[in-house]
Amino acid sequence: MLVARQGLLLEETHxxxxxxxxxxxxxxxxxxxxxxxxxxxxxxxxxxxxDVGAVLTALLSEWHLEFVWETKxxxxxxxxxxxxxxxxxxxxxxxARAARALSLYADAPHRPGWGREWPAARxxx
Numbered sequence: 001m002l003v004a005r006q007g008l009l010l011e012e013t014h015x016x017x018x019x020x021x022x023x024x025x026x027x028x029x030x031x032x033x034x035x036x037x038x039x040x041x042x043x044x045x046x047x048x049x050x051d052v053g054a055v056l057t058a059l060l061s062e063w064h065l066e067f068v069w070e071t072k073x074x075x076x077x078x079x080x081x082x083x084x085x086x087x088x089x090x091x092x093x094x095x096a097r098a099a100r101a102l103s104l105y106a107d108a109p110h111r112p113g114w115g116r117e118w119p120a121a122r123x124x125x
Contacts, residue, residue: 007047009068009076009100014040021068021076023048048076048098055099056090059083069099080104 010022014037022032024044036042048070049055059065064082071077072095081089093099 009045009047011043011045012036012040013043014038019078021078023070023076045100045102048100050098052093052096052099055101056086056093059086059101063101064104066102066104067093067099068102069093069096071095072097 006025008024010024010032012020012022014020022028024032045068048068052069060083062083064080066078066080067089068076068078074097079089079092
């Protein structure tokens with residue numbers, strides 16, 4: 001998958017509700033792989049979008065999602081939010097380098113920067 005793409009976002013869930021995020025590139029793939037927890041559930045998403053403002057603008061009037069972003073220091077963070085928390089979310093990610101909104105609903109409409117660009121998240125083993 002990395003051959004045809006610049007990068008991917010990897011969600012690693014090693015225990016229920018304990019998630020770590022990784023941005024995968026050709027250069028760091030082996031290092032990330034070596035650091036993964038045993039028997040972790042891995043889900044691959046499209047990479048974060050560098051235009052954080054566009055990701056925020058694309059949000060619908062009613063939503064409940066997981067918002068994932070990369071901080072200035074390269075840390076990947078996430079938060080589950082809904083439309084009532086838009087101002088707080090915008091303030092929280094104001095200095096982000098890249099972001100992606102991941103729908104918590106399988107039938108969510110497509111919007112640029114959302115994680116529904118693929119038919120579904122693809123668990124890998």
